[in-house]
Amino acid sequence: MGKKRRRGKTRLGKPTRNPVQGKLPFMNGESDEAEISLLDYNYDAPGSIPGTLNIPDDAEPTELAFISFDADQAVRKKLQSPEECLPYLEQNMVAWLDVRGLGTEAILQQIGSTFRLHPLVLEDVVNVPQRPKLEFYEDHLLMIVHMVRPSKKGHGFSPEQVGFIIRHHVLLTLQEESLWDCFDPVRDRIQRNLGFVRQRGAGYLAYTLLDNIVDGYFPVLEQYGEYIEELEEEVVMRPSRKTLEKIHDLRRELLMLRRYIWPQRTVINTLIRDGSDFLTQENRIYLQDVYDHIIQILDILETYREVSSSLMDVYLSSVSNRMNDVMKLLTVISTIFIPLTFIAGVYGMNFNHSASPFNMPELDWYWGYPLCLGVMAAISIILVVFFWRQGWFENFAAPPPESDA
Numbered sequence: 001m002g003k004k005r006r007r008g009k010t011r012l013g014k015p016t017r018n019p020v021q022g023k024l025p026f027m028n029g030e031s032d033e034a035e036i037s038l039l040d041y042n043y044d045a046p047g048s049i050p051g052t053l054n055i056p057d058d059a060e061p062t063e064l065a066f067i068s069f070d071a072d073q074a075v076r077k078k079l080q081s082p083e084e085c086l087p088y089l090e091q092n093m094v095a096w097l098d099v100r101g102l103g104t105e106a107i108l109q110q111i112g113s114t115f116r117l118h119p120l121v122l123e124d125v126v127n128v129p130q131r132p133k134l135e136f137y138e139d140h141l142l143m144i145v146h147m148v149r150p151s152k153k154g155h156g157f158s159p160e161q162v163g164f165i166i167r168h169h170v171l172l173t174l175q176e177e178s179l180w181d182c183f184d185p186v187r188d189r190i191q192r193n194l195g196f197v198r199q200r201g202a203g204y205l206a207y208t209l210l211d212n213i214v215d216g217y218f219p220v221l222e223q224y225g226e227y228i229e230e231l232e233e234e235v236v237m238r239p240s241r242k243t244l245e246k247i248h249d250l251r252r253e254l255l256m257l258r259r260y261i262w263p264q265r266t267v268i269n270t271l272i273r274d275g276s277d278f279l280t281q282e283n284r285i286y287l288q289d290v291y292d293h294i295i296q297i298l299d300i301l302e303t304y305r306e307v308s309s310s311l312m313d314v315y316l317s318s319v320s321n322r323m324n325d326v327m328k329l330l331t332v333i334s335t336i337f338i339p340l341t342f343i344a345g346v347y348g349m350n351f352n353h354s355a356s357p358f359n360m361p362e363l364d365w366y367w368g369y370p371l372c373l374g375v376m377a378a379i380s381i382i383l384v385v386f387f388w389r390q391g392w393f394e395n396f397a398a399p400p401p402e403s404d405a
Helices: 082-089 105-114 119-126 184-192 202-215 217-237 241-273 281-346 368-389
Strands: 003-005 042-044 063-069 074-079 094-100 133-136 141-150 157-167 170-175
Touching: 063 082, 063 184, 074 082, 074 184, 082 094, 082 105, 094 105, 094 202, 105 119, 119 133, 119 141, 119 157, 133 241, 141 202, 141 217, 141 241, 157 202, 157 241, 170 202, 184 202, 202 217, 202 281, 217 241, 217 281, 241 281, 281 368
Parallel strands: 094 170
Antiparallel strands: 003 042, 063 074, 063 094, 133 141, 141 157, 157 170
16 A cells, blocks of 8 residues: 545545545635645555555546757647657757646556656655655656645635656656646747747756746735735624634635745755756756745745734724624613613602602692603703713714725
């Protein structure tokens, strides 16, 4: 038995990618059906053989997309087996094999044998999820990173592990699914010979893909920034039990996002400073720009996490203020009705006024009842005016609607 993993929910102890159409789940706090656990991990089962591939039952079938290029030409085609790219590897051209889907073990084993990969390399890129890391081998290096896909509605993201295997003039990328990635701009630049990607080697190609992966975090952060602004207004103006759940989900999602991006800082830093010859010094200079982007993402993410933590305090303060307003309103009502209740209680004692001239002689007055009501109304008006002058009614009025202009 190989490695065990968790990615979303599990069925009968087997790892699954997502119970909804086999796609990777979104982190948006709105769906219990496609929720990623904070304990999203991969670990070795006791006694497992190193290099064993543990492929989930619902993993997508493996597809091979191949691009070979140099400064003069570019060849792009789909392959049925990895052996079909061998003739291109013998030429002095850069070869990029994009493996999409990790569900066909036979093809994955062929990739390992065709490119002479270490068994642990294939194990790390297939048995997802792995922590972002960088490992050096004799004739290739392995890099594990995570890219995120922003939600089309509201906020949220879907993570996906991407494995990079870099050799001289050869780059392999292995993705969990084939429906989406952020590499289309790079493919277009290769096809149309834009920029420097076709004039440089596999190391520069790896840089461009990493740059797209890291830049993909910014749209996700932008969505969360807008969501936090909406949540701040809701916490102050309309706090409710649902608001508390939203704050909890937000903090959880930001923590998950930090788990994906934080280790990638160490990966890129190590890639810049290592002494291997898979990357040129010029490529390391470009990677410094990727490192700077990761630092910017972490700064924004830490700011969002601090704001989300403060939202809990604001929520508790808002709820407390609302409770105070309710108590203030009840106090005003009670204070107004206390003297009225006293007057009504006094004249409700039903003493026999004919037995003594001191037993409520005002009951025989011609205007006694209207006078009593007038006194009660006067007391109510005096108390209302008093509380109004003290400013107790200011918080009871609803705020005016905001103008769309």
